[in-house]
Amino acid sequence: MGKRILIVDDDELVLIALQELLKSRQFEVVTVSRGVEALKKLDEEGFDLMILDIVMPEMDGFELCAKIREKPNGRKTPIIFLSAKNREEDQRRGLEVGADLFLSKPISPQKLLDLIAEVMGQDRG
Amino acid sequence: MKKILLPVQDWKIRKKLIFSSLLLVLVPLITVIIIGGMRFHQALKKTSEENLENLVAGLYALCKAQEKRMPAERWSVSDRDRVYRILKETISRIKVGESGYAYTIDGRGVLRIHPAKEGENILDARDSDGFPYIRAMIAEARRQGDGRIGTIRYPWMNPELGEIRPRQKISKFIYFQPWDWIISAGAYEEEIFRSLKETEKDLLLLLLFSLALAVTLTLLLSNLLTRPIRHLTKVTSAMAAGDLTQRVRVHGRDEIGLLGESFNRMASKIQEYTTDLEKLVEARTRDLEESREKYRALSQFLTGILESTSQYAIMATDVRGTITEFNKGAERLFGWTKEEVVGKRNMEITFVPGTDVEKAFFQRVQTEGLGDQEMERLRKDGSRFPAHSSLTVIAGPGGGIEGFVEIVRNIADRKALEKELRETKDFLENIMESSVDGIVTTDLKGKITYLNRAMEEMLKYPKAELLGEHISKIYVRGIQEARDIMDLLWAEGRVEHHEMEVKSKDGEILTILTSASLLEDDEGKVLGTSGIFKNITEQKRLEAKLKETQFYLVEASKMRALGELVAGVAHELNNPLMASQTMYQVIMDNLHEDCPNRERLAIIGRCNERIEKIVNHLREFSRQTESDFQPIDIHQPIENALMLTGQQLLNHNITIHKQFSEGLPRVRGDSGQLEQVFLNLISNARDAMDNVEGAKELTIRTYLDEEEDPPMVVASVRDTGEGIPAEILDKVFEPFFSTKPVGKGTGLGLSLCFGIVEAHGGRLKIQSKVGVGTEVQVRLPALSPRSKESADGGGA
Numbered sequence: 001m002g003k004r005i006l007i008v009d010d011d012e013l014v015l016i017a018l019q020e021l022l023k024s025r026q027f028e029v030v031t032v033s034r035g036v037e038a039l040k041k042l043d044e045e046g047f048d049l050m051i052l053d054i055v056m057p058e059m060d061g062f063e064l065c066a067k068i069r070e071k072p073n074g075r076k077t078p079i080i081f082l083s084a085k086n087r088e089e090d091q092r093r094g095l096e097v098g099a100d101l102f103l104s105k106p107i108s109p110q111k112l113l114d115l116i117a118e119v120m121g122q123d124r125g
Numbered sequence: 126m127k128k129i130l131l132p133v134q135d136w137k138i139r140k141k142l143i144f145s146s147l148l149l150v151l152v153p154l155i156t157v158i159i160i161g162g163m164r165f166h167q168a169l170k171k172t173s174e175e176n177l178e179n180l181v182a183g184l185y186a187l188c189k190a191q192e193k194r195m196p197a198e199r200w201s202v203s204d205r206d207r208v209y210r211i212l213k214e215t216i217s218r219i220k221v222g223e224s225g226y227a228y229t230i231d232g233r234g235v236l237r238i239h240p241a242k243e244g245e246n247i248l249d250a251r252d253s254d255g256f257p258y259i260r261a262m263i264a265e266a267r268r269q270g271d272g273r274i275g276t277i278r279y280p281w282m283n284p285e286l287g288e289i290r291p292r293q294k295i296s297k298f299i300y301f302q303p304w305d306w307i308i309s310a311g312a313y314e315e316e317i318f319r320s321l322k323e324t325e326k327d328l329l330l331l332l333l334f335s336l337a338l339a340v341t342l343t344l345l346l347s348n349l350l351t352r353p354i355r356h357l358t359k360v361t362s363a364m365a366a367g368d369l370t371q372r373v374r375v376h377g378r379d380e381i382g383l384l385g386e387s388f389n390r391m392a393s394k395i396q397e398y399t400t401d402l403e404k405l406v407e408a409r410t411r412d413l414e415e416s417r418e419k420y421r422a423l424s425q426f427l428t429g430i431l432e433s434t435s436q437y438a439i440m441a442t443d444v445r446g447t448i449t450e451f452n453k454g455a456e457r458l459f460g461w462t463k464e465e466v467v468g469k470r471n472m473e474i475t476f477v478p479g480t481d482v483e484k485a486f487f488q489r490v491q492t493e494g495l496g497d498q499e500m501e502r503l504r505k506d507g508s509r510f511p512a513h514s515s516l517t518v519i520a521g522p523g524g525g526i527e528g529f530v531e532i533v534r535n536i537a538d539r540k541a542l543e544k545e546l547r548e549t550k551d552f553l554e555n556i557m558e559s560s561v562d563g564i565v566t567t568d569l570k571g572k573i574t575y576l577n578r579a580m581e582e583m584l585k586y587p588k589a590e591l592l593g594e595h596i597s598k599i600y601v602r603g604i605q606e607a608r609d610i611m612d613l614l615w616a617e618g619r620v621e622h623h624e625m626e627v628k629s630k631d632g633e634i635l636t637i638l639t640s641a642s643l644l645e646d647d648e649g650k651v652l653g654t655s656g657i658f659k660n661i662t663e664q665k666r667l668e669a670k671l672k673e674t675q676f677y678l679v680e681a682s683k684m685r686a687l688g689e690l691v692a693g694v695a696h697e698l699n700n701p702l703m704a705s706q707t708m709y710q711v712i713m714d715n716l717h718e719d720c721p722n723r724e725r726l727a728i729i730g731r732c733n734e735r736i737e738k739i740v741n742h743l744r745e746f747s748r749q750t751e752s753d754f755q756p757i758d759i760h761q762p763i764e765n766a767l768m769l770t771g772q773q774l775l776n777h778n779i780t781i782h783k784q785f786s787e788g789l790p791r792v793r794g795d796s797g798q799l800e801q802v803f804l805n806l807i808s809n810a811r812d813a814m815d816n817v818e819g820a821k822e823l824t825i826r827t828y829l830d831e832e833e834d835p836p837m838v839v840a841s842v843r844d845t846g847e848g849i850p851a852e853i854l855d856k857v858f859e860p861f862f863s864t865k866p867v868g869k870g871t872g873l874g875l876s877l878c879f880g881i882v883e884a885h886g887g888r889l890k891i892q893s894k895v896g897v898g899t900e901v902q903v904r905l906p907a908l909s910p911r912s913k914e915s916a917d918g919g920g921a
Binding site: 009011013014016017018020021024055084088105106107108109110112 | 700702703705706707715
């Protein structure tokens with residue numbers, strides 16, 4: 001049943017770490033480091049969850065999220081923001097552009113996993 | 126009575142004595158004699174009369190006896206002759222006095238028995254007055270009756286015997302009726318009284334003798350008395366006349382003798398005194414002569430001056446004010462000539478009438494002997510001028526006032542000059558007084574000689590309290606300040622822009638900018654100093670505030686820059702951190718329980734934790750954590766912080782004092798962040814007091830500081846800890862600056878607090894004194910009720 005998760009972050013280390021974590025939990029993980037690439041991937045296939053960083057070159061997470069929500073197979077996909085930014089307005093904005101959850105780095109791996117499960121469960125329900 | 130006595134008082138003693146002794150002797154004597162004489166006279170007279178009466182009575186008896194034997198009717202002639210013979214015998218033997226005799230005469234006037242004219246009828250005999258005395262006698266005898274005795278007195282003269290004047294005769298007669306005989310016996314009264322006369326003569330002699338004796342004795346006695354007195358009188362007169370060498374000859378110890386002795390003593394004394402007096406008088410006379418000479422010389426000298434001075438009016442008056450001297454100057458000044466006033470006019474003519482000035486002046490001079498006065502004087506022509514008068518009293522020998530001397534000057538010029546001077550002075554003073562800056566002058570010793578109003582107001586001392594005081598009284602640095610300024614003045618002659626502190630009367634410290642210079646007279650001699658004091662306290666305060674603000678701004682911008690940097694760093698660290706944590710988890714999940722790498726990996730895990738902590742700290746520092754600004758009561762975060770640390774503080778034996786003000790306005794802030802600030806401050810305080818010996822007290826005081834604009838709510842955290850030395854006090858807000866040992870605290874505390882408070886629009890202030898304690902003030906802008914509402918309403 002492998003759930004497909006897309007992780008978008010310009011930091012390679014983060015990508016790898018998250019990938020490793022999620023893979024160890026039997027998730028299928030696709031990692032991209034740019035918003036453009038993420039959109040391209042979305043055109044090709046759908047995902048069960050998207051984890052987006054915010055601060056990225058060229059296209060930031062908010063823009064990306066908005067764009068994802070425009071796409072037909074992105075409309076309903078749960079999106080989690082995972083960013084170092086944690087200000088009130090960022091959170092607000094995050095939810096405005098359509099994210100389901102806004103998490104700030106760093107976050108404990110276990111907590112992340114729990115929240116992911118929650119979000120994905122929700123969507124299902 | 127007095128009128129009689131008074132002249133008596135003037136009689137000489139001799140006269141008095143004589144008079145009195147005479148009186149004493151003569152009066153009784155004469156009285157006795159007179160009275161005795163009178164009595165004797167009377168007695169004699171009476172006796173004589175009685176004798177005569179007895180005589181005639183006896184003769185009557187005889188006749189009666191004869192009659193009885195044989196009444197006359199029965200007489201024969203021989204009987205008659207016999208009777209007559211008997212009778213005659215008896216009668217002729219009778220002698221009354223010298224020439225007096227007895228006789229009988231019958232009623233017809235015939236002499237019956239008579240020594241010479243027997244048988245003669247003398248009825249018509251008349252006495253020398255022509256009075257028919259015989260007839261009278263017979264008539265009277267008959268009238269009287271038988272046996273009754275009568276008296277008759279009549280004057281009788283015997284010219285044939287060569288008598289030239291009548292002598293009084295006295296006769297006593299008795300009537301023998303049987304015979305119609307009048308028996309009469311008579312005699313010259315003077316013969317009767319002859320013995321009396323003899324006695325009288327004797328008495329008179331006695332009287333005279335007594336008189337003489339009395340007078341003589343009196344004279345002698347009076348002499349005895351008066352001689353010494355006269356002698357005394359003579360001597361005293363001589364002495365009174367000037368002969369002091371006279372002395373009384375003293376005899377005897379009676380009163381006069383004693384008087385004489387006393388007198389002599391007195392005379393000696395007087396002589397002594399007189400001699401001394403004479404010597405004294407001589408000396409005095411000599412002195413007097415000398416002084417007279419001097420006076421004469423002086424008088425001449427003065428008159429010379431008097432007359433030669435025409436600039437000054439010199440006048441002299443007598444005690445009543447009449448002018449006695451009036452020099453040329455007075456003539457010139459007052460317009461009167463000497464002849465017009467000397468001896469004729471009173472000083473008053475030179476005074477303006479109707480003022481009391483001269484009255485008071487004269488009285489003052491009379492009391493004190495001399496005096497000056499300025500007043501208006503009057504000229505002859507009625508014009509007036511301002512004058513200066515010096516008046517002296519001329520004292521007489523007895524201390525009384527003989528007169529006055531006055532010197533008068535016209536001071537109109539001086540007055541004008543004075544006026545000008547005064548106006549100039551006022552003008553200058555006005556300038557000085559109206560100056561905004563303080564102006565002070567001192568003498569060479571540094572004592573204040575002048576200060577203007579600005580100075581008064583600046584220092585809040587009344588002028589009187591500072592004049593005469595040393596200038597260092599107002600310097601905070603005291604005498605050293607004064608010395609420093611003086612050194613500068615002496616070196617360069619002036620001081621510009623010297624800054625110093627002065628203290629006002631109520632203890633306020635002011636910062637003054639002073640310019641000073643030396644005051645010199647025309648010759649360049651230094652008289653003192655003059656300084657301008659500009660109050661730059663406010664300026665300084667503003668400067669300090671500016672500096673502080675600058676400091677804060679710099680610090681704030683530093684902080685901000687740093688914050689940004691740190692934010693950047695934290696931000697950068699987020700990802701690797703998360704990656705590390707995630708990988709750690711993955712690996713840990715995949716390691717067998719017994720695998721030794723688990724332990725090793727655990728270390729990496731701890732590293733991750735620490736890194737996270739630091740990153741969080743960094744984020745906090747750079748305010749990457751969210752701020753939630755609300756209107757809050759400052760007491761809330763404080764109470765929260767105390768709640769968390771209360772127990773700990775107690776454990777450290779720290780006493781907490783809360784001095785919260787009620788009704789403080791709210792501030793706009795993040796309660797959590799402010800709580801962190803207070804936690805930090807409290808924990809710093811706790812650490813500071815750890816090693817302190819004495820009382821450990823933490824005082825948190827809140828109040829409103831309305832002096833700032835906008836008003837600030839202040840929360841002050843004060844401890845009694847070690848304190849922070851002044852040198853490092855500036856650095857405490859620097860990040861990573863810590864006095865704590867390595868590992869205890871990151872040194873971010875105060876700098877974090879600074880940042881938080883600054884982000885709240887407030888200010889963190891710190892004050893500290895080593896050994897006393899530290900106070901940190903969190904100052905936040907107070908919210909006015911309006912802004913509070915908007916904050917509430919605005920929300921979201």
